[in-house]
Amino acid sequence: xxxxxxxxxxxxxxxxxxxxxDSKLVNPANKRKFDIIVVGAGLAGASASASLAELGYNxxxxxxxxxxxxxxxxxxxGGINAAKNYQNDGDSIFRLFYDTIKGGDFRARxxxxxxxxxxxxxxxxxxxxxxxxxxxxxxxxxxxxxxGGAQVSRTFYARGQTGQQLLLGAYSALMRQVKxxxxxxxxxxxxxxxxxxxxxxxxxxxxxxxxxxxxTHAAHAVVLATGGYGNxxxxxxxxxxxxxxxxxxxxxxxxxxxxPCFVQIHPTCIPVHGSYQSKLTLMSESxxxxxxxWVPKNPGDTRPPAEIPEAERDYYLENKYPSFGNLVPRDxxxxxxxEQCDLGKGVGSTRLAVYLDFSEAINRDGASVIxxxxxxxxxxxxKITAANPMHEPMMIFPAVHYTMGGLWVDYNLMxxxxxxxxxxxxxxxxxxxxxxxxxxxxxxxxxxxxxxxxTIGNYLATISSKPNDTGxxxxxxxxDDATEKISKLLSIKGKKTVDEIHRELGLVMWDACGMxxxxxxxxxALDKIxxxxxxxxxxxxxxxxxxxxxxxxxxxxxxxxxxxxxxxMVVDALSRKESxxxxxxxxxxxxxxxAKRDDANYSHVSVWEYKGKDSSPEFHKEPLIFENVQPxxxxxK
Amino acid sequence: MSKxxxxxxxxxxxxxxxxxxxxxxxxGPISTDMSFLEMLDVLNERLTREGEEPVAFDHxxxxxxxxxxxxxxxxxxxxxxxxxxxxxxxxxxxxDGDTLVxxxxxxxxxxxxxxxxxDRSSLDKMIISGGFxxxxxxxxxxxxxxxxxxxxxxxxxxxxxxxxxxxxVAACPNASAMLFVAAKVSHxxxxxxxxxxxxxxxxxxxxxxxxxxFGNCSNERECEAACPKGISIRNxxxxxxxxxxxxxFSDED
Ligand SMILES: Cc1cc2nc3c(=O)[nH]c(=O)nc-3n(C[C@H](O)[C@H](O)[C@H](O)COP(=O)(O)OP(=O)(O)OC[C@H]3O[C@@H](n4cnc5c(N)ncnc54)[C@H](O)[C@@H]3O)c2cc1C
Ligand code: FES
Numbered sequence: 001x002x003x004x005x006x007x008x009x010x011x012x013x014x015x016x017x018x019x020x021x022d023s024k025l026v027n028p029a030n031k032r033k034f035d036i037i038v039v040g041a042g043l044a045g046a047s048a049s050a051s052l053a054e055l056g057y058n059x060x061x062x063x064x065x066x067x068x069x070x071x072x073x074x075x076x077x078g079g080i081n082a083a084k085n086y087q088n089d090g091d092s093i094f095r096l097f098y099d100t101i102k103g104g105d106f107r108a109r110x111x112x113x114x115x116x117x118x119x120x121x122x123x124x125x126x127x128x129x130x131x132x133x134x135x136x137x138x139x140x141x142x143x144x145x146x147x148g149g150a151q152v153s154r155t156f157y158a159r160g161q162t163g164q165q166l167l168l169g170a171y172s173a174l175m176r177q178v179k180x181x182x183x184x185x186x187x188x189x190x191x192x193x194x195x196x197x198x199x200x201x202x203x204x205x206x207x208x209x210x211x212x213x214x215x216t217h218a219a220h221a222v223v224l225a226t227g228g229y230g231n232x233x234x235x236x237x238x239x240x241x242x243x244x245x246x247x248x249x250x251x252x253x254x255x256x257x258x259x260p261c262f263v264q265i266h267p268t269c270i271p272v273h274g275s276y277q278s279k280l281t282l283m284s285e286s287x288x289x290x291x292x293x294w295v296p297k298n299p300g301d302t303r304p305p306a307e308i309p310e311a312e313r314d315y316y317l318e319n320k321y322p323s324f325g326n327l328v329p330r331d332x333x334x335x336x337x338x339e340q341c342d343l344g345k346g347v348g349s350t351r352l353a354v355y356l357d358f359s360e361a362i363n364r365d366g367a368s369v370i371x372x373x374x375x376x377x378x379x380x381x382x383k384i385t386a387a388n389p390m391h392e393p394m395m396i397f398p399a400v401h402y403t404m405g406g407l408w409v410d411y412n413l414m415x416x417x418x419x420x421x422x423x424x425x426x427x428x429x430x431x432x433x434x435x436x437x438x439x440x441x442x443x444x445x446x447x448x449x450x451x452x453x454x455t456i457g458n459y460l461a462t463i464s465s466k467p468n469d470t471g472x473x474x475x476x477x478x479x480d481d482a483t484e485k486i487s488k489l490l491s492i493k494g495k496k497t498v499d500e501i502h503r504e505l506g507l508v509m510w511d512a513c514g515m516x517x518x519x520x521x522x523x524x525a526l527d528k529i530x531x532x533x534x535x536x537x538x539x540x541x542x543x544x545x546x547x548x549x550x551x552x553x554x555x556x557x558x559x560x561x562x563x564x565x566x567x568x569m570v571v572d573a574l575s576r577k578e579s580x581x582x583x584x585x586x587x588x589x590x591x592x593x594x595a596k597r598d599d600a601n602y603s604h605v606s607v608w609e610y611k612g613k614d615s616s617p618e619f620h621k622e623p624l625i626f627e628n629v630q631p632x633x634x635x636x637k
Numbered sequence: 638m639s640k641x642x643x644x645x646x647x648x649x650x651x652x653x654x655x656x657x658x659x660x661x662x663x664x665g666p667i668s669t670d671m672s673f674l675e676m677l678d679v680l681n682e683r684l685t686r687e688g689e690e691p692v693a694f695d696h697x698x699x700x701x702x703x704x705x706x707x708x709x710x711x712x713x714x715x716x717x718x719x720x721x722x723x724x725x726x727x728x729x730x731x732x733d734g735d736t737l738v739x740x741x742x743x744x745x746x747x748x749x750x751x752x753x754x755x756d757r758s759s760l761d762k763m764i765i766s767g768g769f770x771x772x773x774x775x776x777x778x779x780x781x782x783x784x785x786x787x788x789x790x791x792x793x794x795x796x797x798x799x800x801x802x803x804x805x806v807a808a809c810p811n812a813s814a815m816l817f818v819a820a821k822v823s824h825x826x827x828x829x830x831x832x833x834x835x836x837x838x839x840x841x842x843x844x845x846x847x848x849x850x851f852g853n854c855s856n857e858r859e860c861e862a863a864c865p866k867g868i869s870i871r872n873x874x875x876x877x878x879x880x881x882x883x884x885x886f887s888d889e890d
Contacts, residue, residue, distance in 0.1 A: 047774075050774065051773075051774040054773045054774055065697060065703070065705055066695065066705065066756070066757060066758065067757070067758065067760070067761050067801065068761075069704070069761070069764075069801055070697055070698075070703040070704060070705045070801075071703075072697070072698070072703075074698060074702050074703045074704075074800075075698045075700050075702050075703065084780070084781075086781060122775075122777070124780045125777035125778065125779060125780045126772075126774060126775075126777045127780075128777065128780040128830065129770065129772045129777035129778070129830055130769070130770050130772060130830070131770045131793075131824065131825050131828050131830045131831045133790050133791075133793040133794040133797050133824065133828065134780075134790070135790070135794075136784075136785055136786075136787045136790040137787060138787050139784060140784025140785050140786050140787065140790075141781050141784060142780055142781055158794060158797075159794060159798075161702065161798065163702075164702055164798075164800070165794075165797060168797065171764075172764065172768060172769035172770070173769065173772075173774070175761065175764045175765045175768065175769055176765075176769045176771065178765050179765045179766070185761075187758070187761075210750055239697040239698045239699070239703065240696060240697050240698075240699060241697050273670055274668055274670055274671070276668065276671055276675050276678065276679055277675065278674070278675055278678055278699065279699050281699075281700055282700075380700070380701065380725070383701075383721065383725050383727060384672075384725070384727065386727075386729060449774045450774070450775075453774065495686070497682050497685045497686060499678075499682060500682075541685060541686070541688070543684075543685055543688060543689060543690045543691065544690045548651070548652060548751070549652075549693055549750055549751045549754060551691070551693055552685060552691060
């Protein structure tokens with residue numbers, strides 16, 4: 001198989017314009033003849049569904065929740081980037097592009113990232129036109145804040161609920177198309193597999209989560225916007241339902257998977273406090289604008305924070321990185337927190353936490369200003385921990401948050417299966433080895449509003465608009481496979497719950513394939529994962545039947561896929577012997593313990609192709625060529 | 638961290654058309670640091686190991702923002718804490734020995750699917766009827782083109798903060814969705830982008846609400862008290878104004 005990223009020629013700044021001009025158009029009368037399936041109704045899926053329907057395509061959209069408004073995107077707090085330069089502080093499309101490429105540690109494709117920066121401004125315009133109530137200054141102009149990895153203020157926000165407001169904007173556009181009859185919305189439907197006919201994506205098999213019915217849906221193209229796979233670690237900041245199933249089934253049908261080991265561990269989350277815990281809560285990175293991170297200077301100092309004098313506090317980020325200070329990128333902040341805890345300087349009952357302290361900001365700006373900025377986050381923190389950050393420092397610790405890896409896509413966002421497109425967190429495309437804050441919302445909406453509506457035409461114009469039907473035997477076969485898998489799961493009737501096994505997998509992944517990775521640990525994980533998988537298939541217990549709402553069965557199906565996928569993550573982490581961005585191989589560090597890239601050998605996307613149940617996946621490289629930026633050792637000092 | 642033990646009386650119903658009833662369970666030791674849903678997780682893990690069907694309940698974000706979770710606890714939708722979703726309710730607010738009666742959200746326009754899981758698609762239907770700005774992708778003017786006074790933007794945000802959990806309906810003696818509709822109508826009426834369609838939107842959404850079988854608002858204010866996001870009933874006053882204005886003066890039908 002040959003990977004062709006299909007990056008258009010010409011100067012960087014002109015590629016997207018040129019590509020749009022060269023793209024094939026589907027004439028308006030013909031658009032009506034094409035059916036498109038969109039799986040997922042988060043920012044990427046909802047914006048794509050609405051925009052494609054507006055163009056005239058017939059869209060069928062699927063999601064797991066009871067309403068598309070509840071997709072995981074809703075939980076994004078901090079904000080969305082755009083190169084508007086409203087603050088006149090030196091921002092530009094090129095700077096947003098540069099920051100994103102650099103933040104990703106030079107492991108993303110230049111042309112995609114540049115296009116992302118280009119359309120970022122349209123996103124803000126579009127959202128405002130939909131009625132998204134972004135924060136504003138007194139004079140009525142849009143307000144901005146700064147985020148990690150940038151020295152300009154380019155982040156737009158709606159209190160601490162930016163994802164919610166952007167998603168409600170996209171959801172309202174989607175609902176408008178439902179009213180017009182251009183989108184059929186199918187909620188509480190889980191995609192279980194992809195249907196391929198003559199090498200092309202032609203439909204999906206779903207399970208109706210209320211009745212258990214296995215259903216088939218045909219279309220001319222399938223768009224996956226199913227989000228990230230952070231829940232492979234069991235504990236993460238992702239919503240409980242976030243999963244890899246749709247992407248994994250597509251992988252097993254021939255869509256290559258790129259950089260699966262690139263997982264972002266977010267530095268500011270509420271620390272783990274008990275074994276019963278089901279998920280971790282993020283505290284927005286925007287807090288690092290005003291909060292100062294510190295630990296006691298002396299290991300083992302267990303005094304309460306108020307009793308530790310200034311001179312005995314170590315503001316380690318400010319000391320180590322004077323120019324970015326508390327606003328270093330996430331991977332750097334997370335690793336440093338781990339390092340401090342490894343040195344015995346962690347705080348709290350588990351010693352796996354660091355302080356995030358607002359007292360200086362409160363003294364400087366006054367309590368009311370700080371409360372206005374962060375009140376809702378402080379509230380959330382207090383609800384969970386019973387401590388008030390206005391009076392005592394927060395305790396934070398890194399947690400799995402975002403997955404940069406995903407299905408490989410070309411410049412058109414098409415996977416290696418013709419007719420299968422992948423958007424949002426589910427693809428690998430824009431964030432390299434580390435994503436900067438406030439850029440996932442940007443990417444999801446860029447993909448859905450402004451890219452797929454153009455690029456999907458390139459594919460549709462090459463195929464026949466003949467009506468689809470699900471009569472083809474490929475549909476029957478795929479549906480039978482799905483049904484059989486469910487019966488198999490239900491028949492195990494073992495002793496362990498799905499969550500118990502998922503938690504075991506999570507611990508292995510967190511230890512071996514988390515914030516720091518090494519050959520030995522990864523090799524051990526490669527032994528452990530198949531053992532956990534075997535135990536799952538022999539000893540899991542799933543009460544109830546398949547013909548009803550059965551949440552244990554839903555989770556079991558997803559965990560079964562995580563148990564296969566985790567192995568690919570580890571294989572990928574093993575094969576990338578350099579460190580880059582979030583991927584720290586302990587064998588490859590600078591003298592100052594920063595990630596040390598090896599551009600001579602690893603300036604590529606690692607792309608994995610499924611080769612059957614009993615064979616190893618085949619490795620492919622997409623070389624990364626930098627014509628407009630000079631990869632440098634990242635420095636935030 | 639301390640532990641408490643509770644008696645749980647939970648609504649069990651196999652499917653929409655099956656009869657349901659309260660079933661009693663001993664919670665076993667529960668850490669007061671747990672969230673309410675983690676307490677249910679612990680119960681469900683135990684039931685599963687005992688070969689019994691776990692209690693079905695909706696949830697996803699567990700951060701109080703997706704609006705998926707929700708149940709009535711001792712008569713209060715989302716439980717007794719003010720401005721708190723069920724997933725953000727923590728067990729430290731209960732005492733050792735308490736009995737908790739846990740039931741699904743009930744309303745004429747909702748349907749119980751199983752145990753605590755409820756069909757609230759009627760909320761989506763009201764948005765479909767008009768809860769949007771009619772703007773296609775592309776061609777939007779510069780975002781700073783129309784200045785919006787900070788106060789309006791903030792008030793719009795107050796209304797837009799609705800998470801669509803539907804607790805307001807479950808709390809209302811008439812099972813009215815007035816607060817939900819009012820929040821959307823207010824959010825968009827407060828912004829210049831929403832104003833061209835404000836009359837039509839108010840009419841369409843209120844008509845759809847009636848058609849779906851939601852009750853009328855008789856100013857009981859239970860909705861506001863139950864709302865996990867503190868959406869104010871002032872929005873209902875605004876909706877009433879918008880609706881009257883539209884019904885009397887506009888030529889929209
Ligand atoms: C707590 C938190 C805070 C964040 N804050 C920010 C921020 O401030 N700024 C920022 O830029 N990014 C932020 N992010 C990241 C960002 O929110 C996500 O990356 C982004 O929203 C993902 O959008 P998406 O549309 O790709 O996927 P999602 O929103 O995850 O949507 C996935 C959709 O796919 C559906 N789905 C999944 N699997 C299936 C299946 N098998 N069958 C059918 N449907 C399926 C789901 O129902 C859902 O509708 C944050 C993330 C978290 C966890
Ligand atoms: S689970 Fe999302 S609001 Fe409670």
